[in-house]
Amino acid sequence: MSMTMETGELINFHVAVGDHVKNGDVLFEVMTDKIDMEVEAPADGVIEALVANPGDVVEIGKPVLIMLTETEVMAFDFGTDNEPVAAVEVVAAPVVAPVVPVVVAAPVILNETVKAVPKARVEAANRGIDLRTVRATGPDRTIMMEDVNGAQLDPAIAKRQAANKALIAKGIEMTRGVAQASFTRSVKANFDHATFIAAWAKVLRNRPDLAVHQHVGVALIIESKYGSALPVFRDPDQANLAELTILVASITEAAKSGKVPVAMLSGATTTVFDLTSYSMSSATPLLFPNQVTSVTIGYESATTKIVSLTIDLNFCDFYDGALLLDALVASL
Amino acid sequence: MSDRMLTMAEAVREAMSIAFDERPEVFLLGEDVGIYGGAFGVSGDMYHRYGAERVLDTPIAELGIVGAAVGAALSGMRPIVEIQFSDFTAQAMDQIANQAAKIHFMLGGALHVPMVLRTPQGSGTGAAAQHSQNLEPWFASVPGLKVVVPSNPADAKGLLLAAIDDPNPVIFLEHKLLYKIPGRDPVLEGSTRIPLGVSKVVREGKDLTIVATGIMVNKSWEVCEKLAAEGISITLIDPRTISPLDMNPVFESVEKTGRLMVVQEGPAQAGFINEVIAQLAGSSSFGSLIAPIKRLAGMNIPIPYAPQLEKAAVPQFDDIEAAAREIVKNWR
Amino acid sequence: MGHPLSSPEHASHALLYMWRIRKFEEAVEDLFGRGMMHGTMHLSIGQEASPTGMCMAMTLQDQITSTHRGHGHCIAKGADLTRMIAELLGKKIGYCGGRGGSMHIADVETGNLGANGVVGGGIPIAAGAALASKMMKRGTVAVSFFGDGAMNEGAFHEAANLAAIWKLPMILFCENNKYGMSSSTEKAFAIDNLADRGKGYGIPAVNVDGNDVVAVYEVAQVAVDRAKAGDGPTLIIAETYRWKGHSRSDKNLYRTKEEIEEWRTKDPIPKFIARVVEERILTQEQCDVIQNEAIEAIKAAVNEAVKAESAEPSGLLDAVFKAVSA
Numbered sequence: 010m011s012m013t014m015e016t017g018e019l020i021n022f023h024v025a026v027g028d029h030v031k032n033g034d035v036l037f038e039v040m041t042d043k044i045d046m047e048v049e050a051p052a053d054g055v056i057e058a059l060v061a062n063p064g065d066v067v068e069i070g071k072p073v074l075i076m077l078t079e080t081e082v083m084a085f086d087f088g089t090d091n092e093p094v095a096a097v098e099v100v101a102a103p104v105v106a107p108v109v110p111v112v113v114a115a116p117v118i119l120n121e122t123v124k125a126v127p128k129a130r131v132e133a134a135n136r137g138i139d140l141r142t143v144r145a146t147g148p149d150r151t152i153m154m155e156d157v158n159g160a161q162l163d164p165a166i167a168k169r170q171a172a173n174k175a176l177i178a179k180g181i182e183m184t185r186g187v188a189q190a191s192f193t194r195s196v197k198a199n200f201d202h203a204t205f206i207a208a209w210a211k212v213l214r215n216r217p218d219l220a221v222h223q224h225v226g227v228a229l230i231i232e233s234k235y236g237s238a239l240p241v242f243r244d245p246d247q248a249n250l251a252e253l254t255i256l257v258a259s260i261t262e263a264a265k266s267g268k269v270p271v272a273m274l275s276g277a278t279t280t281v282f283d284l285t286s287y288s289m290s291s292a293t294p295l296l297f298p299n300q301v302t303s304v305t306i307g308y309e310s311a312t313t314k315i316v317s318l319t320i321d322l323n324f325c326d327f328y329d330g331a332l333l334l335d336a337l338v339a340s341l
Numbered sequence: 342m343s344d345r346m347l348t349m350a351e352a353v354r355e356a357m358s359i360a361f362d363e364r365p366e367v368f369l370l371g372e373d374v375g376i377y378g379g380a381f382g383v384s385g386d387m388y389h390r391y392g393a394e395r396v397l398d399t400p401i402a403e404l405g406i407v408g409a410a411v412g413a414a415l416s417g418m419r420p421i422v423e424i425q426f427s428d429f430t431a432q433a434m435d436q437i438a439n440q441a442a443k444i445h446f447m448l449g450g451a452l453h454v455p456m457v458l459r460t461p462q463g464s465g466t467g468a469a470a471q472h473s474q475n476l477e478p479w480f481a482s483v484p485g486l487k488v489v490v491p492s493n494p495a496d497a498k499g500l501l502l503a504a505i506d507d508p509n510p511v512i513f514l515e516h517k518l519l520y521k522i523p524g525r526d527p528v529l530e531g532s533t534r535i536p537l538g539v540s541k542v543v544r545e546g547k548d549l550t551i552v553a554t555g556i557m558v559n560k561s562w563e564v565c566e567k568l569a570a571e572g573i574s575i576t577l578i579d580p581r582t583i584s585p586l587d588m589n590p591v592f593e594s595v596e597k598t599g600r601l602m603v604v605q606e607g608p609a610q611a612g613f614i615n616e617v618i619a620q621l622a623g624s625s626s627f628g629s630l631i632a633p634i635k636r637l638a639g640m641n642i643p644i645p646y647a648p649q650l651e652k653a654a655v656p657q658f659d660d661i662e663a664a665a666r667e668i669v670k671n672w673r
Numbered sequence: 674m675g676h677p678l679s680s681p682e683h684a685s686h687a688l689l690y691m692w693r694i695r696k697f698e699e700a701v702e703d704l705f706g707r708g709m710m711h712g713t714m715h716l717s718i719g720q721e722a723s724p725t726g727m728c729m730a731m732t733l734q735d736q737i738t739s740t741h742r743g744h745g746h747c748i749a750k751g752a753d754l755t756r757m758i759a760e761l762l763g764k765k766i767g768y769c770g771g772r773g774g775s776m777h778i779a780d781v782e783t784g785n786l787g788a789n790g791v792v793g794g795g796i797p798i799a800a801g802a803a804l805a806s807k808m809m810k811r812g813t814v815a816v817s818f819f820g821d822g823a824m825n826e827g828a829f830h831e832a833a834n835l836a837a838i839w840k841l842p843m844i845l846f847c848e849n850n851k852y853g854m855s856s857s858t859e860k861a862f863a864i865d866n867l868a869d870r871g872k873g874y875g876i877p878a879v880n881v882d883g884n885d886v887v888a889v890y891e892v893a894q895v896a897v898d899r900a901k902a903g904d905g906p907t908l909i910i911a912e913t914y915r916w917k918g919h920s921r922s923d924k925n926l927y928r929t930k931e932e933i934e935e936w937r938t939k940d941p942i943p944k945f946i947a948r949v950v951e952e953r954i955l956t957q958e959q960c961d962v963i964q965n966e967a968i969e970a971i972k973a974a975v976n977e978a979v980k981a982e983s984a985e986p987s988g989l990l991d992a993v994f995k996a997v998s999a
Contacts, residue, residue: 033916033937047924048706049917051699069708083699083968085707085975126672127630128599148671154599154631155673368808394808400838405797405831412801415786416736417809420801435828439791440798446993447777448787449769453995485993508995537997 019073020045021063028056030076037073054078119144125152132157137266172274174236179298188322191293192334196314198341202229202261203245203254206281208340209304210246212333213279219325219333221278221301228277228297229257235267241277279303285314294319301325302333316341345527350383350520352494352528353459356501357384357421359532361391364419367505370397370406371423380425381461381520403432407458411441411510414456419505426472427462427514430479441510442485455508457501463516463556463606464651470643473651475607477554480512481584481616487511487537488584492558493524496581499535507537516556516606525562540587542594546574548669550594552617553604554583557637557656561604564661573669583613591617592626599631600668606655609638632672635664674729676894677887677945684954685963687729687886691721691942692967694745697754700971701744701761705921709979710761714775715742719884719916722941723848724749726889727816727909730897736784736802736815738795741776742848742915743788746818751783754974764981771984772992784813792853793819793826796845800832803841803906814900816844822853824870825861833908837874840905844896845876847910848883854919855927871908883911884941887948914939 020038024030030050039046057075061067123140125133129152133140140152147153200208206227213225225246228239240260245253263269280297284290285308294303294317301324307315316338320330347355360367373380375388375398388396399406403424410420424430430437437458445453464473480488487509491497497515504511543558544565553561558579565575576594580586595601601621605614618634621627637656644654677687698716705714720742728737728749739746747757752768760767761775768778779787786802789795799817806813823829824847836843849867851858858867871878877899881892889911896907914936918925925933949955955963 033933045924046921051703069706082703083696083971084703085700085979126632127628129631131628147673153673366809400831400834402831402834404828405800405835408794408797408828408832409801409804409835412738412786412798412803412815413805413808414801415798416802416805418805435791435794436797440789440794444787445995447769447773448779449767449772450992450995451768451779451781452787487994507997509997 016066016068017046019061019063019065019067022059022074024056024074026056026058030054030056032080036076039067039073048073050076051084052078052080052082054080118142123152124150125157126154129154129157135266137268176239176297181295187296189296189319190322190327190330191317191319192330193291193315193317194334194338195309196316196338196341197312198314199312200341201254201257202281202283203250203257205306205341206242206257207245207248207250207253209279209281209337210242210244212336212340213302214246215336216325216329216333219301219329221299221324224276224278226276226278228280229261230280230282231261231264233265233267238264238267238269238274239277239280240264240269240273241275242273243276281306284308291315291317293317296321304337345530346523347494347498347528348519348521348523349491349494349497349515350379350381350385352498353383353501353515354385354387355528356498356505358387358390360419360421360502360505361387361395363532366417367419367421368395368397368413369421369423370399370410372399372401372406372425374398374423379423381517383459383515383520384423403429404436407433407436408440410456410458411436411444411454414441414454414510415444415452419455419457421457421459421505424458424460426468427460427476428471428474430458430460430476437480437486437510437512438483442483444485445509446485453508454510457504457507457511457513459501459513459515461517461520462514463518464639464644464655465518465556467646467648467651468517469646473644475514475555475605475639477514477583477605477607477613478611480514481613485510486584487582488514489537489582490514490555491581492516492553492555492579493519493526495524495526495528496535496541496579498528499533500537500581502532503534503537506534511537514555518556519559524559535581537582538585538587539582540578540580540590542590543577543579544575545594546576547598548573548575549600549602549665550576550578550591550598551602551604551661551665552578552580552591552614554580554614555606557604557606557661560656560658561661563658564665567662568665573665575665580617583616586616586620588617588620588624591621592624595621595626596629599629600672601630601632602635602637602664602668604637604656604661605639607639608641609636610641612638614638632668635668637661637664674731677726677729677890678949678952678954681954681959683729684949685959687725687890688942688945688949688955688960688963689967690725690728690749691886691945692964693754693970694721694725694748695942696967696971697744697748697757697974700758700975702917704758704761704975711763712774713920713922714761715920716917717742717745717915719936719940720848720850720913721745722886722945723846723883723889723911723913724818726886727818727844727846727893729886729890730893731784731814731816733782734784734811735813735897736786736799736806738786738799738802738815738817739778739788740792740795740819740823741788741790742820743776743778743818747778747780747785747788750780750785752778752780752785754970755977758974758978759981762978762981763984764978765984766978766981767984770992772989786815793823793828795819796823796826796828796832797835800836800841800843803836803843803900804839806842807839812842812901814842814844814897816846818846818848820853821847821849821851821858821867822856822861823847824867825853833870833874833876833906836906837876840903842900842903843906844893844900845906845908846893847908848913849910850883850913850915852915852919852928854923857927867910868908874908876906876908878908878910880910880912883913884939884944886941886945913941 017039023035035047054076145152210225226241279302283306291307294305301321305317318334374384410422603614639655724745763771776790796817799815803815868878
């Protein structure tokens with residue numbers, strides 16, 4: 010009998026109660042998973058009792074008959090141990106916070122089924138490219154790296170990214186011609202982008218005399234491998250700070266993947282550029298077209314930041330500039 | 342040509358002689374290894390230098406002599422057993438696979454088998470089907486055997502010394518065609534070991550990774566040279582020990598080149614080199630592939646006799662060159 | 674050891690070891706029937722005199738290789754009973770750590786190079802051990818135990834020839850129990866006398882009653898002396914019989930009840946007891962004590978082994994190779 014067998018069927022007895030048997034005589038037969046087994050007497054003796062009936066399914070290890078013998082028989086009886094079953098803890102899977110969805114224009118689908126080399130799949134996933142929109146030029150119509158690298162993002166986004174590049178270039182060019190002044194202050198404070206742009210927007214709103222537009226739109230420069238993105242946060246000082254924080258975080262994330270919603274790419278009245286991630290202390294902020302103020306945040310030390318402000322002197326004078334920066338620093 | 346440009350036969354003989362001198366328990370047994378000097382001239386003059394006590398000529402009895410080697414290894418000796426053609430290891434398979442390979446594990450570590458089985462393999466000498474096989478997968482698929490496939494004399498010397506040191510059974514597969522020619526590099530003086538289980542990056546490149554065994558390393562090297570002149574740079578990796586297999590350089594290289602080609606002499610189906618593909622395909626390096634994995638191997642036929650047929654049965658320089666070119670050109 | 678009849682100590686040793694083998698095998702049969710042992714068992718009940726007699730002519734350093742029906746060889750050579758049972762029960766302290774089972778038990782300390790699951794597998798290995806002994810001038814002998822069935826394997830032929838041409842200090846000990854699983858020797862051999870095969874190799878061969886521990890010892894000692902004198906191998910054909918089937922799946926369809934009955938009357942143990950009592954080397958009471966000693970030893974071994982820790986799967990990968998020292 011193999012260890013996998015737990016029961017066997019008793020076929021028949023070859024002996025009766027009272028029979029004298031010798032060592033080796035067949036006592037009964039059992040049907041096993043391999044063949045019918047004859048079970049032999051382990052010693053000379055007398056049959057005392059038959060404990061099971063032919064046709065019964067008997068458990069391995071349980072007695073089938075009892076015989077009396079004067080010989081010391083090598084027989085062992087180990088009770089079955091019932092080991093307690095370890096309690097299994099069911100741990101609820103942690104709930105993942107939903108990501109704020111970003112709306113992007115629907116892409117054009119070229120293929121329903123896609124073959125792509127492994128790295129192309131990885132790259133497309135990283136860049137948010139739907140492989141079905143990529144034209145395959147590799148053997149057997151397989152998408153190669155070349156195809157994915159040349160792949161366009163949503164045309165509207167690509168256009169806006171190109172426009173942003175041009176805007177920055179123009180800004181640099183214009184700045185050379187505009188009369189401007191720059192101011193710098195150290196701030197011993199910690200603040201995130203949402204807090205900063207809300208504070209700046211509030212400062213600006215308090216000076217309607219320096220405004221060119223009705224609203225306040227703070228463009229936050231976010232660099233990624235797709236180039237600079239300038240999502241614009243409208244009237245951030247009037248938004249609920251908690252909601253604004255979530256919005257800034259999700260748009261920053263989206264920008265890093267080249268996926269800023271088109272609607273957020275216009276309406277800037279001022280620009281903020283955070284240099285601290287580059288460990289830079291300051292840079293003279295650039296004025297962008299149609300904007301009269303521009304701010305940079307620089308890194309001085311672990312506890313101190315440097316805020317710089319550039320103003321267009323056609324719209325506000327030195328005194329106003331200093332006041333604006335003071336007010337901003339005070340509110341942080 | 343410097344006098345250290347030894348042939349593989351000379352390098353193996355030198356390694357065995359060094360081992361003989363270092364340890365009195367090392368001895369060689371096999372058919373025609375003594376007076377005759379070995380069927381391929383590998384043992385050469387060892388019989389005259391070391392005597393019949395240590396270089397034993399045996400009758401034609403592969404099972405018996407490998408079994409005797411196992412028994413001697415269990416009893417404190419370090420036998421090197423030479424089987425005249427790797428095809429005849431079939432005769433000895435019980436002692437190789439059921440005994441030597443399993444003794445250390447089966448016996449719970451109580452005994453071990455420090456034995457080296459050296460044997461010539463491979464096609465190209467017109468010896469036909471039963472004398473030309475490449476049986477790497479036979480041995481590589483048996484847990485408990487180490488399998489070494491040197492591609493050149495310099496490696497053969499260092500690897501054989503390490504194999505003789507190893508307390509486990511090592512199958513050392515020498516290619517017949519390499520016996521009488523020197524390699525690209527001189528064989529080092531002295532007794533430096535090359536550790537088993539360490540792959541060698543023979544050359545580095547950025548366009549393609551080739552992993553090849555045995556004689557295919559040399560053919561692939563020629564291809565690398567030719568294509569380098571055209572600006573295609575290839576990394577060539579020689580595992581040297583096929584079991585245990587060191588895949589680390591392969592993972593690293595594929596992550597840089599994105600293209601993998603594997604080349605072996607033995608028949609493609611269930612061949613050893615498939616192990617390289619299987620491990621790569623299941624690894625995180627899989628995502629770096631920019632092209633399908635290319636496998637070049639022998640046809641699934643016994644080795645034919647006529648020279649043009651014999652050549653056609655296994656990968657040649659032209660096959661390797663064409664495949665390398667194709668994969669680099671067509672997958673971008 | 675020495676001749677079983679040469680002293681009460683020697684007689685006690687012979688009797689104790691035969692009882693130890695007998696009781697061990699009976700215990701294994703019981704435990705197996707209870708579903709406590711995995712796989713199958715090949716019992717040697719009825720064959721105890723052969724390994725006992727042979728091993729009494731050997732020292733601890735002399736080596737043996739054994740077969741799938743090898744518990745008797747292991748025990749006769751001095752194996753630890755607890756570790757043997759523990760191995761059969763898949764325990765950590767088993768001889769093979771639970772990784773080998775019944776057919777792969779080896780005991781380095783007692784010169785046991787291992788039982789073998791391949792028929793004839795151990796014969797060339799024993800030749801190799803004898804070769805090593807000769808090359809290293811150790812003066813030890815290697816005994817290969819095998820059955821009648823193995824004599825038709827190529828491994829027997831090749832090993833016997835090597836032993837003969839190299840004059841290896843080896844004994845080829847055949848336990849001829851008349852059956853290779855279900856093939857009787859009448860059907861598997863064209864010769865009647867298996868010892869005739871020795872001539873084919875140039876090896877002296879001798880027949881012996883495998884159930885007479887004294888006779889076995891006597892031919893064994895002659896063979897050992899020959900080997901150690903450098904005169905080469907001997908083929909011993911010991912006629913014996915196994916009471917139980919080949920393995921636990923054997924329904925004995927290939928032999929008759931009468932044959933089994935007849936051989937049970939040639940039980941080697943009562944035969945030896947009768948002799949030592951008659952020759953006044955031991956008393957019946959002393960023999961009974963020895964039987965009890967064996968029973969107690971087996972019981973103790975089983976009880977200890979059953980309580981031992983089971984082998985675990987962790988560490989299996991590291992167990993394949995012996996570590997290379999730096």
